[in-house]
Amino acid sequence: MKAAFIHQPGPPESIQYACLPEPEMSSNQILVEVMAVSVNPIDTYIRSGKVAMDLPSPFIVGCDFAGRVLQVGSQVTQFKPGDRVWGSNQGLLGRQGTFAERIAIDAQWAYKLPDEVSFESAAAVALVGITAHLGLFAEAGLQAGQTLFIPGGSGGVGSMVVQMASLHGAKVITTAGSPGKAERCRELGADEVILYREQSVEDSLKQVAPQGVDVWWETLREPDFDLAIGCLAPRGSMILMAGREARPCFPVGPFYVKQCQLRGFVMFGAPASQQAACASEIAGWLADGRITACIDRRLPLSEAGEAHRLQAENTVEGRGVLAGKIVLTP
Ligand SMILES: NC(=O)c1ccc[n+]([C@@H]2O[C@H](COP(=O)([O-])OP(=O)(O)OC[C@H]3O[C@@H](n4cnc5c(N)ncnc54)[C@H](OP(=O)(O)O)[C@@H]3O)[C@@H](O)[C@H]2O)c1
Secondary structure (H helix, E strand, O other): OEEEEEOOOOOHHHOEEEEOOOOOOOOOEEEEEEEEEEOOHHHHHHHHOOOOOOOOOOEEOOOOEEEEEEEEOOOOOOOOOOOEEEEOOOOOOOOOOOOEOEEEEEHHHOEEOOOOOOHHHHHHHHHHHHHHHHHHHHHOOOOOOOEEEEOOOOOHHHHHHHHHHHHOOOEEEEEEOOHHHHHHHHHHOOOEEEEOOOOOHHHHHHHHOOOOEEEEEEOOOOOOHHHHHHHEEEEEEEEEOOOOOOOOOOOHHHHHHOOOEEEEOOHHHOOHHHHHHHHHHHHHHHHOOOOOOOEEEEEEHHHHHHHHHHHHHHHOOOOOOOOOEEEEEO
16 A cells, blocks of 8 residues: 655655555454645654654654545444544554554554545544644633633644634634735634734734633743733633753743643543543534634645645744645545
């Protein structure tokens, strides 16, 4: 079968697209015919070696997938051949990735996909959607009527957080790097959009949320705690989930005097059962159109290297080349 893989960490060009042996399926796994995958920033960190993980060799890149079940292992009861499935959590922690024509994955990491939801949408939403759900509801405990701020409302995570927070009845404030992206953020449900390349985020936030924001979801890899804590409401929460190398200054006094909270999380640290519950709710929202996948572009799987280059340019270099996800199809 065809797959996109590396033999050792390196630049995007180190991804080869060639034939590999068919995956071997164990008794707790399902064999999936992959119909769509998407790229996440973590894929690029693992591929480059920036995030060191034990990798099988060859290592097939990619976390997210959507496809059809071809076979089920003897211990698997929840799926049958022909089922439409989707999920994430592959290509991590020693697991083989998803950028291949067929993949064998533990059944606990696969979720049923309603007929109304396309494979491309499911692949685009998998990691970022589960991240948004975990962060908003399990970590931040977002309540209807609260005010939430997230930079990058048209980004992978941002577009999911904006939609789910808005659906939940929060007032959502976000940022965008261009008027076109700002328009997209409003379509997704943002109440206020700050054009961060032209406007001061601090001044704009003080104008649109004079009492402060209840939840500050930081997506930037270099958080500015002076800015965030200055803009939090008393007893506000800040979510951290990006910027592994960041070592910013932290204004201790303003933080505790305001009685704020700081929570960090990583989606792949959540148990499979918790992620499955998030995925089930997300699939329902996608099926009835309450949330939508934000796909910037579609590429063939053979262009996995180019997809990694674009994703890193967007997330690591902040070049604003994407507005949403890159989806690839075998
Ligand atoms: N902890 C976890 O479980 C977890 C899960 C998923 C992702 N992450 C991390 O979260 C981060 C975001 O991921 P993603 O998939 O959303 O990436 P992405 O799709 O590349 O989005 C990045 C966003 O950041 C915005 N941005 C860049 N520089 C900015 C600035 N100076 N001010 C305001 N906005 C700025 C961009 O907005 P414009 O295009 O408008 O400029 C873009 O929307 C990554 O570091 C990723 O590794 C962590």
